[in-house]
Amino acid sequence: MFREEIIRVFTGRSFYLAVLLGILASFIGIINYGYPGQFDDLVAIKAWMFAVASGGTAIFSIFAPLLSTLPFADSYVTDLKTGYLRSILMRTNKKQYIWTKLAVNALGGGLAVSLPMFISLIFSFLFYKNDLPLDASLLGAFSTLGKYSPLLYALLLSAVGFLFGMGWATFGLALSIMIHNRFLVLGLPLLIYIATNFVAAIMAAVLNIRILIAFTPPSTLAPFTVTVSKWWTVFSEIGVLLLISTIFFAWQSRKGEVV
Template sequence: MNNFLKQDLNRVFRSYSFWLGFFLTIGSCIFGIYPNIKYANDSGALRLFFYAHSVGSTSIYSLIAPLIAAIPYSYSYCIDKQSGFLNYIYIRETKHKYAISRIISNALAGGIVLALPLLIILISVCIFFPIKSAYLGSVVGAFANIFFKSQIMYIFILIVLSFIFGMIYATIGLAISAFTNNKYLAIVFPFFVYLIPAIIFPIFGLDAIEPSTTLIPHANVNTTESMIFIQLGLLLIISTVSFYKGVVRKGY
């Protein structure tokens, strides 16, 4: 499986789709920063990062993140089925090895395409603008205590959460690809998994566990660290098992 995984990773990181997702993330961060750039010397580099991530009316990264995570590789199983390439793969590898390799490579692609651009944005703003504490009002929710101790540490937590978030929402897209030949559904389905609960959960008083809190821990005052990781863990288990069963047991 190691050789096949290496080939899979080489395939995804050389793909047009991966770099499309990468630059979409960069673009969404710049879109959040640009209207505030004229105040950068006063507000500082860290505040610019928060604009890029989730603060302000022009911040779109946290809205389109699940869509971007699915772009690089979530639809790859659909392509393998439609092209007949899957039959060639099964001559060389078992369905079990194929499924595990595809889960790992797709998850890494989804995580990197969201987290690495954030790290690049952080380094860039820290190079060009003064590093000073960012005033964001009353930061609440999970990891709020860390924000008031070290904003840099809080930012790194946001980047790590983005990586985990990207891995999991890419896996959600991969999971649906095991039950459809529509590659576009594999890309947009994670977005609806993210968006629909954000609309419905607050109606029932469940806004503390709606999906945006796993990417923006300060989105809700009642969100805790355990809520974030339990939600992400459940999504990971459900999507991974669904794809594995779709490939190995049902033989799609």
């Protein structure tokens, strides 16, 4: 079954649509930074940071949850409504179906977010100067690595992007147990992501607790946008989202709600 689900993800149009949209979104951000060769001080790593989250036209970090859910988060709803689920369960058991679905969906969501980040990274380091380190103004999670090696810093954040995509894809799949509308399953995580960002920012301002701003969801994907972000704020937010979503999906399956 695992092989069948993998084939469904990587032969489906939704995965490639998500990657394409992610690439387009990242390049919109790069354009705001400046074209290669336009100015002498344009640096590869900063071009990549604009691709992900910096600047007024940076939309990648805003729509990243949608990219993560597009490939496969609605697959349970599709299986249920088309009758494919009944066919699968004639050949495998419920436990294998649930854990395969979780794993393949997380893989598709992780790649849908991290691949555009990696592709824009390659573009930035090919066409912009890459011999200049980040200046001392870089703060936030993993900033020490960024000052030492901008390339390793960008690679690490691309890996974080993979985990981010896994988390939000799993959240979307968990929602599909309760919501059997594929469009809501795909889009609702984005709306919750935006609302959570707004609420966390308001709470940080009202309570005057600066560290709360590090828990705004976009700062998990792009910690360089929040100076007080730490490695533990990044991984704890992703970890909690992934863990709760996985447990909820598995728990509902044990209750017999999934199939």
